[in-house]
Amino acid sequence: MFGGGGGLDPRKMEQMMKQMGIDVDELDAEEVIIRTADHDLVFSDPDVTKMDARGQETYQIIGSPEERERGAADEGGDADAAIPDDDVEIVAMRTGATEDEAREALEAHDGDLAAAVEELE
Known part of the structure; x- marks a missing residue:
């Protein structure tokens, strides 16, 4: 999202995002399931971040899913x-x-x- 942002102080990044109207929250998720027509992707104990940019919610899931057959x-x-x-x-x-x-x-x-x-x- 930001070029060369690797060296930015996390507090400065958070302050910049707030100025742009973006709220970021960490969610304490136990499990995330993504269902497709063929299988489920199950993320156990993932890191989930919710970003709210002026009413548009975006979720970021970090983790390794287990693939399960549907049903x-x-x-x-x-x-x-x-x-x-x-x-x-x-x-x-x-x-x-x-x-x-x-x-x-x-x-x-x-x-x-x-x-x-x-x-x-």
Whole structure:
């Protein structure tokens, strides 16, 4: 963005950006997922910077992604992580079903609480 900016004092750079109307914030991100038609790029514990230049937000992600096939969360052990435990408890309490039955119903309906409750009632 700035030619020869390698020698600039970070405080001066921040001051210049503020003068141009650019706010920069570091985000405490645990994970960033970029979904494409074929796969997901999963950045675990990335450095994320948000820049707001007069209402236009830009995010910069620094890290090395792990490439995962699309739908990998639906296959095997990761499926449980996709359904929040709170949702399972809500469906189980509402219908009187076991937590396993509630989780299965939620998974079958892609996490849709109402559809899972309707199936189990």
